[in-house]
Amino acid sequence: MATATKKPLTAAQFKTKVLHHLNFTSSEVDFQDNPTAVLRAVCLAVNEVVYEKLKETNAAHTDQKSRSVNYLSLEYLMGRMLSNNLHNLNLFEVANKAVADLGFELEDIFEEGHDLALGNGGLGRLAACFLDSLATLDYNAVGYGIHYEHGLFEQQFHQGRQIETPDEWREYGNPWEVCRPEAVQEIPLFGSVETQAQVDGSVKKIWHPGQIIKGVPWDVPIVGYNSKTVNVLRLWESRACSHFDWDQFNAGSYQDAHSAQNQAETISKVLYPNDETEAGKELRFIQQYFFCACSIKDIIKRYQKQYADDWSEFANQVVIQLNDTHPTIAILELMRTLMDDYDFSWDNAWAMCRKVFAYTNHTLLPEALEKWAVSMFERVLPRHLEILYTINEQFLNNDVARMWPGDVQMRAQLSIIEEGQQKMVRMAHLCVVTSFKVNGVAQIHSDLVQSDLFPEFNALYPGKLTNVTNGVTPRRWLKACNPKLSKLLDTVVKTDWAKDLSSLDAVSEYADDAKFQKKFMDIKHENKVKLAGEIKSLTGVDVSADAIFDVQIKRLHEYKRQHLNFLHILGLYHRLLENPDYDMQPRVFIFGAKAAPGYYLAKEIIYAINKVAERINNDDRIQGKLKIVFMPNYRVTLAEKIIPAADVSEQISTAGKEASGTGNMKLALNGAVTIGTLDGANVEIAEEVGDDNIFIFGNTVDQIKVMQVEGYNPWDFYHADQELKAVIDWLRGDFFTPGKPGELSAIAHSLLEGGDPYRVLADYADYAKAQQALDEAYKDSKRWARMAILNTAKMGKFTSDRSIQDYVNNIWKLTPIK
Ligand code: Z57
CATH class of the missing domain: 3.40.50.2000 (Glycogen Phosphorylase B;)
Known part of the structure; x- marks a missing residue:
């Protein structure tokens, strides 16, 4: 439509927009000593372009009835947005000039921005890179997550020790998000299940929830690099549901109603800061459910906008990717919705779920593999637990019994329910049983998922377990963060390497070129300074x-x-x-x-x-x-x-x-x-x-395994290496902490008395x-x-564009938007 003929903005036009926002949105006429106001105005100016493209993207998605991937993740580590959005919109130079005209350095303006730190580490940052690539490659994708009021804590050191303070990323507002009241959802939880006999002899399950929470969506636009697409990251915030809690509590007291509100808002209050350990806290479980339920309802609503009550295209239109097991409850929520709200039979609902879910495994560490107590599951989500039990029963009686008839040991091992003092739900088992594909995140990891973590599932479902090696977006991680190197690469790579990273291989030819070496290493030196x-x-x-x-x-x-x-x-x-x-x-x-x-x-x-x-x-x-x-x-x-x-x-x-x-x-x-x-x-x-x-x-994986079998003794390594022994002894004594022996001994203790679980000494x-x-x-x-x-030249494989294309080819089967 209009875009094809639209001329790119000039610096003067961009400056006019910024001034407009300084005057009318911020009413900040005297901005010369107010870089924060300038930042806000620049973001709002960028948003004018972003929202225009978002509208066009939405129209194209509707017109083309395109299949979409719904990426469900409890974490998104976005970082700052402005620099990346400017690069992706090809507005960097324009903004640079406009901001200079206003008397500021663009880089100083960036420094006023806050990180969106809604994640812990690799898993959350991967999700952010994937959103960038999905938009860049013009795929129809929605990211779903939680709108945490506080992201990952800020770290300070006091006398060498870590102190955590709350992250206040949106204390004064965030220009990159827009609230969508029209897409609010209501989420039931707690309560009990009633079994109702139907006239035809069947039974109907009716869940009477004990509480209803409101889910409010905030959309963050995701701008593709040099593409037409602007997708959205939709983040759910929890609020008290007025007509439920307030009515109930109004009979009592106004104060109590406020406390109900507080309780509801607690759900999206804070990101759990544990990376790869599951604390097993009820609030975390409720976070997971709240987010899954909001997202599933939203996915269905989007589908129904096009297909009304015709469900026949659902599995063609929708694929749901589970980023680790954190969003597993989405499986049970879709089952429940199809059966209880849309009268699907069990078999039809189950067939649907097996077509739409896929799961990514990110770790083999046992402490990261999620398990939830059955007792808590039952208290919070009684109906979902019933469904889970039925899934498990069918899985054990059909799949497991067919492959290993009469093998009780195998039944216990593969069951979604772990028996024991405290019955637990193994979330990964539910994911593997349901999903049509399960992937690890690097080849060696995916091999270990098949051979060590889920060998029986691999035998049971041949071809289900696969690999998609991770990647990173070269827009943020080279073009935006390393402008000097980027410009040097531009001089020798003729294609746009930021969109086709494998073209960097052309740089290999210059590896021994003295002039190029000097330029390359001079840039490294400048970056180091x-x-x-x-x-x-x-x-x-x-x-x-x-x-x-x-x-x-x-x-x-x-x-x-x-x-x-x-x-x-x-x-x-x-x-x-x-x-x-x-x-x-x-x-x-x-x-x-x-x-x-x-x-x-x-x-x-x-x-x-x-x-x-x-x-x-x-x-x-x-x-x-x-x-x-x-x-x-x-x-x-x-x-x-x-x-x-x-x-x-x-x-x-x-x-x-x-x-x-x-x-x-x-x-x-x-x-x-x-x-x-x-x-x-x-x-x-x-x-x-x-x-x-x-x-x-x-040591390699195999050598580590051999060590385990033969018995590992860290003391052998300690005694065999003079230098190693000397430095460990420093830590055990008071060499670095005179008068306070043992102040640094925790490491030494874990390595020696603690058995050195990670084979450091070896x-x-x-x-x-x-x-x-x-x-x-x-x-x-x-x-x-x-x-x-x-190293730079040979990184082509590790662009997240390649990862996304692997997902598309082997799992998602999407076609790009035209
Ligand atoms: C997390 O950041 C990762 C795995 C997890 O199970 C959780 Br929980 C958090 C990381 C892995 O440790 C990295 O090796 C990997 O690169 C990253 O996820 C993205 O796949």
Whole structure:
């Protein structure tokens, strides 16, 4: 329609829009000392363009009756939106100029923006990258999530210890969301189920809920890069339902009605900050259900807008992707709705569910595999539990009994219900039984899902378990965060690499080109200088941009082994104290990580690193060869500053534990060289860049298994390695905490008395050796430049566009909007 002929905005026109919003939306005539008002006005100006495209996208979706994917995720780690939206709309230069005309630097304006941190880590950030790619590739997609009032906590350090404060991302409003009162939903919960005999002899189940909660949707537009599409991320906020609670409570007192309101609003109040551990809290369960019920009702409403009460096209129009098991209740909610509200027979409802759900598994860690107590399930969702029991019965009596007749042991093992003192619902089993596809997130992980996590399901349902390797959006993680490198790449890659990342392979030809090497490494150096400034202002530590910038940024977890990195740093310090002339390239070790507030050892690791950093950073004897900085409040925005400046990427999880990793991809894309184990996507990164351009070390998955069978004794490694023993003894004593012996002993205790569950000591020697090889490689600046360039050049596979296309081809079967 109009778009084809529409001319791109000029800087002058954009400036006019910004001024309009400064004057009329903010009534801020005197904005010269008010960058926040400028930010708001710029966002509103961008929104004019966004909403126009959103309207056109919606019309195209309706016209073309396109099949859509509904991505259900409890987490979305969006970060800031403005810079990305400007890039994706090709308005970056225009806005840059307009804002300069108003007397501001666009980059300073960005700094006024708040992160949308509605997620913990990799899983939530993956969802954000996927939304970017879905819009970029013109697919009809809706992201569903929760509109948490408080996203992931903010982290500060007080005397080295992590302090959490609430995230107030929308305290003063958020320009990127719009409330949709016309799409409010009502969600029942609690209560009891009545069995009603029908005249035809059948029975009808009637759920009498004990409470009804209102779900209010907030839409965040998702702008595709250089595409026609603007999709939406729809986030549900819980509110008290006026005609239910208030009427009831009005008979009592006005005060009580307010408390009911508070209780209802608690549901979407705060994001649970545990990454990969399930706390088993009722409120979390209610969050999951609330969000699933709102989303399923919304999906049905959207469908009915086109097909009214004809259900025959539903499975052709709708696919629902479950991001981990967190949204599993959506399965039961769709079953319940079809049967109770739309009179489907069991068989028809079940057949429908088996066609629309697909499930992504993100971890093998047992503590992350969700289980909910049957007793709680029954109290909160009595009708859903009934349905679950019937699904399980049919699964055990049909599928399991047919494959393993009379095998009670197998029945118990595969049952969706785990028997025991406390009966539990195994959410992953329900997902695998129902879904038409189940995918892991990197090849090695998907192989382990088939061989170790769900081997019986794999035998039962051949072809159901599959792989889709993760990816990251090159728009945010290269074009927007690393403009200098992006412009250099533009000079040698003729196609738009941000939309076709495999075209970066053309850069390989320049890997040995001295001029290109200089340009590439000069940019890295400039990025490092800039990060050094950030480090100084955030931590007070002076670091030299001539040192190796060695980066480990991710959630704090034992399996990710920040403490392996830490022990090696202590090892280097030990060598330097023994021999101040010890030959090594100066190195800055940069950490960024939040620990779950209740994760004791993770917090002790942060404390130990901070304490040791204080000592080492101020020790003149080592001539500045070693620096340690723990950057506070690691988040998407900080990642965007650290990644372009990284020389070394630490990806050192215990083999078999990191499902994929995505930071590994972002760092390599920006020319950092990986030191890592054969775990997650590291394996595929190594395949792409080649063995010469990555430092792989440590026990493999198979070797870790052998160790387990043969019996693992951490003390053997402690006694066998002088350096390792010495540094662990430092931590056990008072070397770093004079007069307070044992203040840093938690790590040592877990590694020795605690049995070293993540095999840190077993990998120490090989890690130290790989670090030495890396140091050697860095000395040879030509060799290092070649490695760095090839890392960027060979990352084509890891664009989230490729991941999305894999999902589309193998699972979702969508066609792009024309
Ligand atoms: C989370 O961030 C991940 C897995 C989980 O089960 C939960 Br809960 C949270 C991460 C994995 O640890 C990463 O390896 C993976 O790259 C990421 O999910 C995205 O798949």
